Amino acid sequence: MARSSFPVEVLTPEGQVFADDVEMVSTRTTTGSIGILARHAPLMAILEPTELRLYKSESDVVRFAQGEGYLQVVDNSALVLVEEAIAPEDIDRPAFEARLEEARDAVERAAEDSEERSRAEREVRRYEAFLGVASG
Amino acid sequence: MASLKDIRGRIQSFKNMRKITRAMEMVAAARLRRAEQRIEALRPYADAIRRMTSRASQAAENIPSLPILEEKDEIRRVGLLLVTGDRGLAGPFNAQIIRAGNRRSAELRADRVETIWYVSGRRGESSLRFRGLELGGAWTGFTDRPAFADARAIADGLASAYVDGRVDRVEITYNGYISAVRQEVRHETLLPLQQADVLEADEEESEDDIHRRALWIYEPDPEEILARLVPDYVEISIFRALLESTASEHGARMTAMRNASDNAAELIDDLTLEANRQRQAEITQEIMEVVAGAEALR
Numbered sequence: 001m002a003r004s005s006f007p008v009e010v011l012t013p014e015g016q017v018f019a020d021d022v023e024m025v026s027t028r029t030t031t032g033s034i035g036i037l038a039r040h041a042p043l044m045a046i047l048e049p050t051e052l053r054l055y056k057s058e059s060d061v062v063r064f065a066q067g068e069g070y071l072q073v074v075d076n077s078a079l080v081l082v083e084e085a086i087a088p089e090d091i092d093r094p095a096f097e098a099r100l101e102e103a104r105d106a107v108e109r110a111a112e113d114s115e116e117r118s119r120a121e122r123e124v125r126r127y128e129a130f131l132g133v134a135s136g
Numbered sequence: 137m138a139s140l141k142d143i144r145g146r147i148q149s150f151k152n153m154r155k156i157t158r159a160m161e162m163v164a165a166a167r168l169r170r171a172e173q174r175i176e177a178l179r180p181y182a183d184a185i186r187r188m189t190s191r192a193s194q195a196a197e198n199i200p201s202l203p204i205l206e207e208k209d210e211i212r213r214v215g216l217l218l219v220t221g222d223r224g225l226a227g228p229f230n231a232q233i234i235r236a237g238n239r240r241s242a243e244l245r246a247d248r249v250e251t252i253w254y255v256s257g258r259r260g261e262s263s264l265r266f267r268g269l270e271l272g273g274a275w276t277g278f279t280d281r282p283a284f285a286d287a288r289a290i291a292d293g294l295a296s297a298y299v300d301g302r303v304d305r306v307e308i309t310y311n312g313y314i315s316a317v318r319q320e321v322r323h324e325t326l327l328p329l330q331q332a333d334v335l336e337a338d339e340e341e342s343e344d345d346i347h348r349r350a351l352w353i354y355e356p357d358p359e360e361i362l363a364r365l366v367p368d369y370v371e372i373s374i375f376r377a378l379l380e381s382t383a384s385e386h387g388a389r390m391t392a393m394r395n396a397s398d399n400a401a402e403l404i405d406d407l408t409l410e411a412n413r414q415r416q417a418e419i420t421q422e423i424m425e426v427v428a429g430a431e432a433l434r
Contacts, residue, residue, distance in 0.1 A: 011184060013284040013375055015177035029355050044192065045355035046364050070188055070365070081184050083284055083371075115203075115299035119292045 006038040008054060010064070010080040017085045018054060018062060025078055026053040027066060036071075036078055043073040047082060049129035063088055065133040067126055091134040100127035140418065143411045147404055154400035160225070161393035167280070168316060168386035175313065175379045182372050189334060189365045196358040204295060204367050207328050208304040213250045215272060215294060215303035216240060217326070219310035219377055220260030221385040222279045227392035229311060229319070229385050230259040236309050236321045252303050256290060256378065272297060282382055287375035295370055298327045310377040311384035317391055319384035326373060334369055 003023040010018035025036040028050040036043075052066035069082030103123035110117035138146075193199060218237045220230045237260075241251040252272040255261050261274045273293045278286045297303045306327035311319045354361060 011181045013178050013181045013287075013372065014174065016180065030360075031355050034355075042352045043355065044188065044352060044358075044361060046361055068364075070185075070361070072184075072188060079184060081181060081188070083288065111300075114296065116292075116296035119296055123292070 004038045005056075006076050006078065008078045008080065010052070010054075010082065010085050012082055012085050017064070018080075020054075020056065022054045022056050022062075023058075024053075024055040025071075025080070026055070027051075027071065027080070029071065034071075036073055039076055040073045040078075043071065045071045047071050047080070049126040051129075051133045052080065052082070052085065063133070065091055065130045068122070086130065088133055091130055093131065093134055096127050096130050096134070100124065100131065103127060138410075140411060140414045143407055143414065147407045147411065150400045150404050150407070154397050154404070157393045157396040157400065161390050161397060164386045164390040164393060165316075168383060168390060170281075171379065171383035171386055172313075175376070175383060178372075178376060178379060182376070185365065185368060185372065189362065189369075192354075192358045192361045192365060195352065195354065196362055198359070200359045200363045202363055202366055203299045204327060204370070205329050205334075211249055211304045213252050213303045214244055215252045215254055215297055215306040215327075216244075217254040217256070217290070217294065217306065217308045217374075218260045218264075219308065219381045220255065220257035220263075220279075221381070222258040222276060224259055225392065226385050226389040227395075229388035230257070230263070232321055233309055233311060234260060234263050236323065240307070240309065240323065252297070254290075254294065256286075257381075272302070279378070279382060279385065282375070282378040284371070284375055287378055288371050290378075291367075291371040291374050294327065294374075295367060308374070308377055310381045311388070313380040313383040313387065316387045319387055322377075324373075324377075326370060329366060329369055334366055 005021040005023050008018065008020065008022050008025055009016065023037070027034060028048050029045040030048055031045075034045070047066060047069040049065075049067055052064040054062040054064075056062065064085040064087060066080075066082045067084035069080065072079045072081070103120050106120035107117060107124060110120055216237055218233050220233050224230060237253075244251050253264055253269050254273045255264055255271060256275045257279045258276045261271070261276055264271060273290075275286065275290050275293075294303075294306050298306055305325065307323065308326045309321065309323050312322040313319055
């Protein structure tokens, strides 16, 4: 039997990238992987860069490379707010590899315990996740 | 006096110029429409972040002390971000930002405050470098179509400089977009973030909301979510400034190019009149010569 579905909206600063009913949302928060089904309790969470999977059905899955962001579930609908949501086929591997390299250099250059360093480390995690989605 | 041939040559060259400026005007108009849509596209995201922040701050037992909200006791160095374009030919668009930046820097100098320059856009970068100024950071190559990642790169640079103590305040100067024909230079303080701007509750909560608030699951706890949400305001503010600047740039270029086209048309009219007058003078001259020749033969 098909699972019941609920509306999901994915918003980025560059506009809406997805708005449809799905059976499950699969993503990752700071505490670990999470799957949201219909009638989930109200939730607010921080999202980490990973692969965002929106299951319209068992076989029809929409995938995105997701940047940092937030997830809010309320009134049986989910709102995914992320800085980036890139379709896997749109990921420009060489460009992201170059940026990953740059970010790694920035981590090396930055002083221990500086804000600069922690931001560069976030950058590294993000591009690693994106490249993981591209090859996955 | 210029010969008829010279004048015709000049008319032709003005006509060619007008073709170019007209084409540039149309390109700018198309890009302006797209830039306007992108400003619109940001709004739902920014509103959602604002609502989420207000919800998290109501749930949080205490507002976390974030370095980005803290005002520095003594202001010795101010980071000044100038948002310019990568290209010129846009009327006063770039020049007015650089002028405003210079004015601000002079004011700061009068208060014995050092200016650390940050710039986005090639025009501003080359202009500051030409004056031999050292730049705290420069970001270029995207002003036609800034992506959120560009805004984040700038925010990372400025917030790190603020938190790590290289600057004591960060200000931004950019072209705010009002309409296709109106842009204004805006000057805002970016860091420290104003707690009042960020954490004020927006809409009135209904009884119902208050009841349900207890049922929310937070992952991690609301304080940590806030600690992450608040710095996002810097990125969003910068992104909005970049988008408005881009729309302003296309608007300013459109106006500049329309003026150039109009001016070319005016010059073409004047020169055409001049050419006709000369042609008439030549014809008159020839008739006079023929008549004089005939007269002499009589």
